[in-house]
Amino acid sequence: xxxxxxxxxxxxxxxxxxxxxxxxxxxxxxxTQLMVDGEPYLIxxxxxxxxxxxxxxxxxxxxTWSKVTAMNLNTVLVSxxxxxxxxxxxxxxFSLLDGIIHxxxxxxxxxxxxxxxxxxxxxxxxxxxxxxKNQERFPRVEDNKGRHYEMLTPFSKNNLKADKKAxxxxxxxxxxxxxxxxxxxxxxxxxxxxxxxMTRDYSPKANIAFNNxxxxxxxxxxxxxxxxxxxxxxxAWKKQGFKTSGNWxxxxxxxxxxxHIFMAWYYGRYMNKIAKAGKKIYxxxxxxxxxxxxxxxQLGKDYASGAPLPEVMDVWKAAAPAIDFLSPDIYLPNxxxxxxxxxxxxxxxxxxxxxxxxxxATKAFxxxxxxxxxxxxxxxxxxTNRPKEEPLGKAYNIISQLSHLISKYRPQGKVDGVxxxxxxxxxxxxxxxxxxxxxxxYKFIFKHDYxxxxxxxxxEKDWPSTGAIIIxxxxxxxxxxxxxxxxxxxxxxxxxxxxxxxxxxEGKFVNGEWQPGRRMNGDQTNQGRFVRIPVHDYDIQRVxxxxx
Ligand code: DGJ
Numbered sequence: 422x423x424x425x426x427x428x429x430x431x432x433x434x435x436x437x438x439x440x441x442x443x444x445x446x447x448x449x450x451x452x453t454q455l456m457v458d459g460e461p462y463l464i465x466x467x468x469x470x471x472x473x474x475x476x477x478x479x480x481x482x483x484x485t486w487s488k489v490t491a492m493n494l495n496t497v498l499v500s501x502x503x504x505x506x507x508x509x510x511x512x513x514x515f516s517l518l519d520g521i522i523h524x525x526x527x528x529x530x531x532x533x534x535x536x537x538x539x540x541x542x543x544x545x546x547x548x549x550x551x552x553x554k555n556q557e558r559f560p561r562v563e564d565n566k567g568r569h570y571e572m573l574t575p576f577s578k579n580n581l582k583a584d585k586k587a588x589x590x591x592x593x594x595x596x597x598x599x600x601x602x603x604x605x606x607x608x609x610x611x612x613x614x615x616x617x618x619m620t621r622d623y624s625p626k627a628n629i630a631f632n633n634x635x636x637x638x639x640x641x642x643x644x645x646x647x648x649x650x651x652x653x654x655x656x657a658w659k660k661q662g663f664k665t666s667g668n669w670x671x672x673x674x675x676x677x678x679x680x681h682i683f684m685a686w687y688y689g690r691y692m693n694k695i696a697k698a699g700k701k702i703y704x705x706x707x708x709x710x711x712x713x714x715x716x717x718x719q720l721g722k723d724y725a726s727g728a729p730l731p732e733v734m735d736v737w738k739a740a741a742p743a744i745d746f747l748s749p750d751i752y753l754p755n756x757x758x759x760x761x762x763x764x765x766x767x768x769x770x771x772x773x774x775x776x777x778x779x780x781x782a783t784k785a786f787x788x789x790x791x792x793x794x795x796x797x798x799x800x801x802x803x804x805t806n807r808p809k810e811e812p813l814g815k816a817y818n819i820i821s822q823l824s825h826l827i828s829k830y831r832p833q834g835k836v837d838g839v840x841x842x843x844x845x846x847x848x849x850x851x852x853x854x855x856x857x858x859x860x861x862x863y864k865f866i867f868k869h870d871y872x873x874x875x876x877x878x879x880x881e882k883d884w885p886s887t888g889a890i891i892i893x894x895x896x897x898x899x900x901x902x903x904x905x906x907x908x909x910x911x912x913x914x915x916x917x918x919x920x921x922x923x924x925x926x927e928g929k930f931v932n933g934e935w936q937p938g939r940r941m942n943g944d945q946t947n948q949g950r951f952v953r954i955p956v957h958d959y960d961i962q963r964v965x966x967x968x969x
Pocket of ligand 1: 471542612613750774800
């Protein structure tokens with residue numbers, strides 16, 4: 422009997438340890454960190470083009486792995502296609518996934534899997550042929566004239582059951598082949614879901630649900646979080662007198678925003694069930710992503726209704742507690758705005774897709790520095806033809822050197838980031854060439870390098886995007902890593918005391934140890950007046966200040 426107890430205890434503790442080391446999210450003083458093998462992990466990522474990982478030879482032949490290695494990525498986002506893992510109903514093959522994991526391991530890369538199941542960009546193009554062809558069993562979204570769309574309806578139990586079954590098989594397989602090594606660190610459930618071109622599904626089951634009472638779970642959530650609800654949801658509910666029962670139009674009013682809420686709830690429920698079932702087997706962090714929109718664009722027509730967008734964030738949080746966070750795919754210019762919106766309600770920031778262009782690298786600094794980001798990942802990463810020169814690789818090199826400090830000082834609020842970018846937003850030029858960061862006793866005034874005014878290139882019309890991360894490691898000691906910034910300093914709250922440079926060293930971290938290089942003085946600091954990382958340089962400088 423004693424022996425049996427001992428075996429049970431041993432088994433339980435072993436399972437607990439294994440459970441603990443599964444990649445997971447950890448909250449520490451308001452900062453959410455992704456933990457991989459017991460250590461905080463920043464995803465320096467890139468997403469592969471949609472079809473790249475559908476053939477192992479192709480994947481290898483595109484120099485994919487040497488490119489991502491040259492760009493200092495530590496993680497690749499890769500699609501897993503339902504149509505290829507369950508070509509025949511009930512017959513599963515994971516050889517493609519096994520091959521991808523094998524290739525990733527050979528190159529010391531981690532993976533985030535993108536589950537292309539019921540939906541990819543609203544459409545059900547990745548469901549297996551046997552699902553596509555049997556529309557009786559797997560019903561579609563309909564418009565108000567009864568026309569069908571190539572989109573599975575989220576109101577069908579059969580659709581959910583089939584997707585869930587395949588996803589659970591996937592997670593079982595993953596646990597078996599990767600439960601120890603943790604090459605796969607996170608899973609995206611579906612891809613950019615939402616209804617288009619209508620603002621809601623009009624299939625028979627959707628119509629019934631629309632006239633049914635708003636589920637109590639959503640009402641309860643709204644009551645509990647009333648003070649923090651996103652303003653547009655709060656206003657819609659308030660306008661209806663904060664009703665706690667009634668159908669969707671009674672509780673939220675008539676109009677397309679109510680359709681958005683309604684669809685968000687049902688996509689959220691569907692994906693929650695998938696994530697929950699998958700996590701029950703193997704509880705990796707899981708998230709959803711959304712396609713964004715420009716000001717003035719129309720719901721349904723220009724962007725998908727029910728998508729995990731900021732204005733329905735509360736609805737998603739209520740509907741899908743098994744989904745750890747919502748993520749923006751940023752292809753639009755207003756980067757800061759979207760980051761602000763996606764960090765409301767304590768949502769950790771992970772950017773699974775971004776244009777790979779000249780401004781991308783500096784946005785990585787901002788994501789990790791200013792928003793405590795979990796990760797950053799430009800799309801179609803293998804499409805670059807200049808992996809060694811790609812600015813993103815230079816930025817990732819800096820972030821990766823600083824990552825241990827970022828993770829350590831983040832929970833203490835001693836990490837920040839700046840971004841200087843100019844862009845067109847419907848013809849309007851935005852400028853932000855100066856940002857103040859306060860840390861400890863000091864105020865840092867960061868400016869774009871070209872504000873110095875004495876650089877001939879500064880006359881160019883379009884200044885390159887620049888940015889940096891700053892970390893405070895001691896009362897007077899700071900590390901600044903980035904590109905194209907000039908930094909001056911002040912002592913906070915004093916008219917008489919000034920901040921001066923005790924010393925500035927350029928350098929690098931090797932295996933976490935700081936190795937100083939050039940002593941930066943003379944012209945490099947304008948005789949002690951500033952710290953500067955010129956445009957086109959990617960650098961880390963250790964800055965020690967004093968007061969006089
Ligand atoms: C966003 C999608 O999520 C990606 O899979 C890809 O289709 C890109 N758009 C293409 O720009």
